[in-house]
Amino acid sequence: GAGVSQSPSNKVTEKGKDVELRCDPISGHTALYWYRQSLGQGLEFLIYFQGNSAPDKSGLPSDRFSAERTGGSVSTLTIQRTQQEDSAVYLCAQRSGANVLTFGAGSRLTVL
């Protein structure tokens, strides 16, 4: 989606390694969401930021997953000690003033 950049676009890692995924939203939009989508599956909510705080992190699947946001802008999603079941496309979205979501193209994570 236009305006939301995610990096890396593809990441292949070995089981047990840590990975960090980055989301660069359009400046000025305070709400940011992380979702993940496993192959052939629907979107799974992970966490939502309002500014730099996360009012809803109920979707994080385990304590290996964490996310932060600094300056009300860039957000990073960190997965520690990756497992094969973590393989998925991780999608970042920002919410506009019209209360709709604009998604990035996603980061495809493959854990070998």
Added chain:
Amino acid sequence: DAKTTQPPSMDCAEGRAANLPCNHSTISGNEYVYWYRQIHSQGPQYIIHGLKNNETNEMASLIITEDRKSSTLILPHATLRDTAVYYCIVRVDNYGQNFVFGPGTRLSVLP
């Protein structure tokens, strides 16, 4: 818990109207109906949303029944590029609430 039910898949002939139904029988008075679509290997894309009146934009039309328990997304002249998974979501117009995506409807536009 997506609060909506959609058929898992539909076909439509190219050039014809695609009518995608969504049931949301437990919708609350302050909940909007949103539609998104996801073309293969891309992030979801917003299409349209509405509360109770029918809505139209350059992409589609949204028809909401009078009792608001169901709605239909209409793509008036479907093209091959409209092949995608279409998601119907209901949520309050509240900045604090999550968007819950269900499995959606996989629309295949056939030549």
